[in-house]
Amino acid sequence: MRVSVIGGSSVSDEEYERAAAVGRLLAEHGHTVVCGGLGGVMRGVCEGASGAGGRTVGILPGEDIAAANEYVDVPVATGLGHARNALVVMNGDAVVAIDGGPGTLSELGLAGVYDRPVAGLGTHDVAGVRQVDSPAAAVAHVEDGA
Numbered sequence: 001m002r003v004s005v006i007g008g009s010s011v012s013d014e015e016y017e018r019a020a021a022v023g024r025l026l027a028e029h030g031h032t033v034v035c036g037g038l039g040g041v042m043r044g045v046c047e048g049a050s051g052a053g054g055r056t057v058g059i060l061p062g063e064d065i066a067a068a069n070e071y072v073d074v075p076v077a078t079g080l081g082h083a084r085n086a087l088v089v090m091n092g093d094a095v096v097a098i099d100g101g102p103g104t105l106s107e108l109g110l111a112g113v114y115d116r117p118v119a120g121l122g123t124h125d126v127a128g129v130r131q132v133d134s135p136a137a138a139v140a141h142v143e144d145g146a
Contacts, residue, residue, distance in 0.1 A: 002057075003142055004034045004092025004116070006085075006107040007041030007123065008099040015099045018121055019044030020051075021135035022096055027054025029139060034059065034092045036084070037068040037075055041098045046071035059087045086110050094142035097123040117145025 003026050007019060023045035026033055033049045035042040037058020046056040050071040058072035061081045068075035078084040082103055089095060089110040095118045097104055104123060111118045112128045119138035120129040130145075132138045 001030075001093045001143070002032045002034050002091060003139075004088050004095045004107075004111075005041065005045040006035065006088060006095060006097050006100060006104050007045075008101060008104065009036075009038055009040040009042065011040040011044070011099050015041065015122065016044040018135060019098050020048035022098065022121070022138055023048025023050075023054065023056075024052045025135055025139045026096075027052035029143065031139075032057060034088060036061070036088055037072050039069060041100070043069040043071065045098075057091065059084050059091065082106065089116060090114055092116065094118070094145055096121065096138045096142060097129065099123055117142055 019041040027049040032055045034057045037060045057074045058068045059076045063079040065075040065077045085107045095111045098121045118129045119141040120131045
């Protein structure tokens with residue numbers, strides 16, 4: 001399964017470690033990580049997945065694949081800016097949201113439009129998001145829902 005992981009591009013050390021743990025667990029369960037390919041949660045989840053032998057896809061807002069963080073295996077340049085958020089969500093069978101601001105909120109809305117199961121770790125409390133308290137619970141929720 002492909003799992004989109006969304007969240008803040010600027011995060012605390014604790015949120016970064018949470019993202020890395022989600023990435024590690026997703027890889028250990030055989031899932032591919034899809035994200036926005038940049039920093040913060042995106043870098044953390046890719047680092048965690050990469051360290052566990054997983055595959056990562058980064059759907060970038062700009063036109064330069066070199067902008068992807070060093071843990072992205074497959075960078076996809078879009079030139080779409082924030083409009084690429086739809087592609088991040090559409091290319092996962094489920095979504096894990098960690099922290100986040102307005103961009104993450106837009107992705108959560110799109111997850112609802114595309115009927116993706118969503119686990120939330122310290123993110124926006126909106127309809128359709130199952131708030132969970134650990135990376136393991138987030139992975140379990142998306143596996144059960146997809």
